[in-house]
Amino acid sequence: MTVTLTSVPDIGSDPAASLRRFPFPFRTDTYRYSTNVEPAGKQLETAAGGWGDLIVDIDAHYLPEIAQRAEILRRDPTRQAGAAHMRAAEWDALLYVLGQLARDYPHTMRLERSGRTVSWSNTLQGLSVDFTYGDDSSLPGGPLGFLGTQMQEDVALLDQREGALWLDSGVVTFAADWSMGFDVGMRFLEIHGPVPRVHQEGIIARAQQFMMRLQPGEAYRRTNWTMGLDGRLDTSTETYPEWGQDRTNVIHDPALPDRVHLRVEVQHIIRLPHSGAIMFLIRSYLEPLSALASVPAWRETLAHVLQELPQDMADYKGISKYRMQAAAWLASGQ
């Protein structure tokens, strides 16, 4: 293993840029669940700009979010789960992602491979490392651990066998109200057990059928959304005692528009080429209502979506306590 660290360039941060690239998820002013998958990599225009041209997306939060992931894993290693039978999938996932980064960020990322010998350099982290594909000891953290240090996305790997998809490996530090440690080893259908409506409506069964038919190299994406407070990314079940209260104390807080964030997950579903595993990437974007309201179309749409959302869906998303206040603030046009 050779790892070299050098000094790191500054990527800066620009709030307007993050709003321009925010994946505003609503196509109409009401929201219901659906099997909303579409081909990956297609740029979508929004009222503020656009998003979606890249599968693995680096923004100004790159270094802080990766540092945060490392800190979460240090405190709670159960956010990462691997398995011996997933080794090939983990290596496959790593090379897929590094390949995407090198292609899309050629000025900062470089990947070279000769046979199974791989050189990776990431100048955003001042890192350069040589490793051998398939040799876990050749890379700090092994393939999965290392993967989690190179991208902001959370990752879950699903193995396909016995006519089902199994969540058998992954690094998920920014879960929106679920737990990797609890869900690992479960089938796709079991994982979605608690979600209202989707089973009766056949949404999850169709999603599974769709994913099981994906051929190697095919990449799709979908968005999902919820609300969160204070820009907090880690709302894992494990840390509920730290953030659960905020859902109540925000209701009468005059700072509500700055505290309540729309949380959008861009989720990529990719059939990996060598192992045939499904890689599920989850990238979470947060914007406070106060920022979203600067885009009039978003202000209106979000106000309506929140106000109209059926109670069972709002309960499941954990936003029932404050969503009407949020909708009212948006609608008031202050």
Add this chain to the structure above:
Amino acid sequence: MSKISATITAPENRQAPPAPVLRDALELVVSAVVPRTKNIVSVHFRAAGQQDLPGFVPGSNLAVECSGTGGRTKTNAYSLTGSGTFPEEYTISVLRQDDGAGGSRHIHGLRPGDRVRAARPRSAFAPVTTARRHLLIAAGIGVTPILSHARSAAEWGREAVVISVHRDGVGPHSAELRKIAATNPSISFLECDNRTDFSQRLTRILRQQPLGTHLYVCGPEQFMDDVLAKARTAGWPGERLHSEAFGQAELDPGDPFAVTLASTGEWIAVPSGRTLLEALEAAGKNIPNLCRQGVCGECRLGVQAGRPLHRDSYLSDEERAEAASIMCCVSRSIDPEMELEL
């Protein structure tokens, strides 16, 4: 194997539907042609351009475009023999069948430097990652996907027992398999050149495998049926038995049909290999859509006359029976003409 077992039983290798399979095709060039036995040849392909060849899952097949008679192109799918990890070449081995539809003759006629188009490799016979051991059984040219599995097992240190049965005294890939077994302690290789001998050994081997072993078989239909029947008799559960069977096949290109739009009376042709959604888009119609795979429900259109040929997984059984809607990204028409509420 797919194609390959089919070779011996009946038709030519499996015929993949040309239009959808060869979207996003790979341009390949023949880099070597290696005779294996008197009627089996291995053909090696490299990428025609600078790009790396896509990797593939062990047991995948490659649908190669062959020029057929009358200028029509068709594709035949053949198992790739490599492990699939960072392939520099794609290699297939093909048995010549003079009575076939011509695909195998076409492959046998290829020479270094020839260019061919092929679909991206499709996975159809993947190893089960959780298997404690892989029992890989091949007959004749059915050894091709088994070789792919054995190579992958060697790369990842998986335990495997490979059995190859062949008649002519020479197995098309025995030399490689022998070498893999000699250099990888987790892999053993057994050859049989007569069926009775094989049958007796198989009975014994089926009893000796540790719990959690998965069996994979590829060869002529009858051979696969026999092996699977024997395994079941020996108490193997169905989930641990795998024979080359195509996964969910690519949707076939379908027959041509035409639609008329109720609002304007406009007539739009939908040729084979093109979806109704694509035909409508080409005619300048803006149809909401998302997945283009028949799962999301966005592209639903009303049908006024004609019977839709439903190929989506969105509509319910009742909605299908009603025939009042069609998911235009994948579904087609049973009748030559259909009228849409558009």
